[in-house]
Amino acid sequence: MKKITILDIAKELNITFSTVARALNDHPAISAATKQAVRETADRLGYRPNKVASSLRSGKTRIIGVLVPRLDVSFFSSVVHGIEGVMNENGYTILLYQSQEAIKQENKGIETFLRSRVDGIIASISLETETVGGYAEIRDRNIPLAFFDRVPAGLDVPSVTIDDYHGGFMATAHLIESGYRRIVHINQYRNINIFNERLRGYLDALKQYGLPVDEQLIIKGDFSLEFGRQCVRDLLARGIAFDAVFTLEDFTAMGVVQQLKAQGIRIPEEVGVVGFANEAFTSLVSPAISTVDQRTVEMGEEVARLFLKLLKKGDYYKHRPEKLVLEPKLLIRESSSRQMPGTK
Amino acid sequence: MKKITILDIAKELNITFSTVARALNDHPAISAATKQAVRETADRLGYRPNKVASSLRSGKTRIIGVLVPRLDVSFFSSVVHGIEGVMNENGYTILLYQSQEAIKQENKGIETFLRSRVDGIIASISLETETVGGYAEIRDRNIPLAFFDRVPAGLDVPSVTIDDYHGGFMATAHLIESGYRRIVHINQYRNINIFNERLRGYLDALKQYGLPVDEQLIIKGDFSLEFGRQCVRDLLARGIAFDAVFTLEDFTAMGVVQQLKAQGIRIPEEVGVVGFANEAFTSLVSPAISTVDQRTVEMGEEVARLFLKLLKKGDYYKHRPEKLVLEPKLLIRESSSRQMPGTK
DNA sequence: TTGAAAGCGCTAACAA
DNA sequence: TTGTTAGCGCTTTCAA
Secondary structure, X not given: OOOOOHHHHHHHHOOOHHHHHHHHXXXXXXXXXXXXXXXXXXXXXXXXXXXXXXXXXXXXXXXXXXXXXXXXXXXXXXXXXXHHHHHHHOOOEEEEEEOOOOHHHHHHHHHHHHHOOOOEEEEOOOOOOOOOOOHHHHXXXXXXXXXXXXXXXXOOOOEXXXXXXXXXXXXXXXXXXXXXXXXXXXXXXXXXXXXXXXXHHHHHHHHHOOOOOOHHHEEEEOXXXXXXXXXXXXXXXXXXXXXXXXXOOHHHHHHHHHHHHHOOOOOOOOOEEEOOEOOHHHHOOOOOOEEEEOOHHHHHHHXXXXXXXXXXXXXXXXXXXXXXXXXXXXXXXXXXXXXXXXXX | OOOOOHHHHHHHHOXXXXXXXXXXXXXXXXXXXXXXXXXXXXXXXXXXXXXXXXXXXXXXXXXXXEEEOOOOOHHHHHHHHHHHHHHHHOOOEEEEEEOOOOHHHHHHHHHHHHHHOOOEEEEOOOOOOOOOOOHHHHHHOOOXXXXXXOOOOOOOOOEEEEOHHHXXXXXXXXXXXXXXXXXXXXXXXXXXXXXXXXXHHHHHHHHHOOOOOOXXXXXXXXXXXXXXXXXXXXXXXXXXXXXXXXXXXXXXXXXXHHHHHHOOOOOXXXXXXXXOEOOHHHHOOOOOOEXXXXXXXXXHHHHHHHHXXXXXXXXXXXXXXOEEEEOOEEEOOHHHOOOOOOOO
């Protein structure tokens, strides 16, 4: 099948290719008759506009680079689902890149996007990324850039996040109000902003309710189901008293639940558990695990919308960047639902 | 920041832009000294090759279109994770499109890929797609095309699938060997090949073990947790005896488990349950649900590898298409683990 | 080893 | 309302 260009259509109709181009782009100065003829011929010949050529000429690709740590984590795939949905409706296509949580790979992604002349970039940084790194160059080239969830420190750009501080606060306050007093918090050893915020919410809730901060109850590691189990084993082995656990994400909470059950400790009567992320399994296991919903699909849709607004302005970096903070939702389930001691 | 092209580099060095182009592409006829000088100047000026221009000229974009139903389904996001990983290692980038399970949107995706001049397309068809539809045109244009999991009938193209028939067979045979005799199978009302295959496996297992096929035990609907619950309610209400349920996917199995528990029916003692897909929650709930693993990431990696082989050949449609069938893995968990009646 | 020149398929300014 | 023309930034053939 020969490749059909506007020139082929022009020849068929004995007009010039620029008339064809205008007809196809619905230019107002072209007669209805010509447009009609051009469209029919284009269809008949099986013409497909060449986006590569038009991008080269116009300087616009209508492609957005989306850079995420990894797509097999449901949080990220949900957000990308949201981004693609909204971008698609607005005529943009997504070029996808996974950093695999590695800064080197992340920079390769940025490089690829730059070479591909994407019209903009939406990203969530890798766990390894502590400095601004390759992102500074995107801004220097005046290419629209927005982040979701994991935002680099020291780069004043638009972003959509959830209020991790408030999420941590709500989870902790809920446990306190349910009568739990010695609340373990399992967090992460890296210096990641969103995780620090959850910790800060935890600390502030303790403070606000007049509970002491016990450093023994704050554990930092790497999150995983197994780490959750290990934390419980350690706490029990070391004889540290606790009556609740708030974890920075759900798999760790699941591990906590499993280990508590294995040791015959009743949830939520003896120990309450709250996770973070609202992974699908949290509502299906028993006891169902209380958690904090991060509104993933909305986050994707919002960052896409914010981005479309950005694209309309010319000088993306002249205005003060819009930073949208979504309110997380505390989902109270069985794992933390006990009657207040002394109440009915 | 001015846009730097090979012409700017050429001017700096008083050579022609074609020499610069060759140096950057590591052309053998260029002296080491020139290459060195060109690379340094390119770095100093902040040069980024323009992939749009080189694609237009060379006719190759090194972009692969990936078309999936929806990315918020973990099966698809895992496969895409696998595809992106392998393609990335081989210098390809992924252009992503979601059909949202709708044929109209699917055709829009194909159209977009064609216009974007992708070097190839990897797809999994929407539930609505019953004919070959827009995919025929891709083949007509001699653009490499491969499918995974959901393959259109009547199009002889490369694909990677799992052996759904065998998955259905193994699941059913396992239930029979565990002593279950009246095995319900919940399937789907649409005419989708992979689902039909699971049903066929179920039927053949019954046959092979000399069990009768009871039409009352074969239910067709739309899959969801709620549908699983409803099926159990209906069966019990109608007084249809059964002692096991094999569902076409895991959420339905979860619904079955929930409803059985709600009605006080013990799993696996009274009723055994096996799902399909190995969703994350199946290993975490209690009882843990037996299921069939579809090897999602591998599927993505394999379809990418198969695709890379395709890209190396010139005439993709001259050879007999390679169809890789992965062996599913039956994961036996608590929901179907009962002692054989009469054994110890 | 390097240079000259054509052209990929389109957009858009300028002319008619 | 349509035609003419230049050029986006590269790759690649032919020539020197």
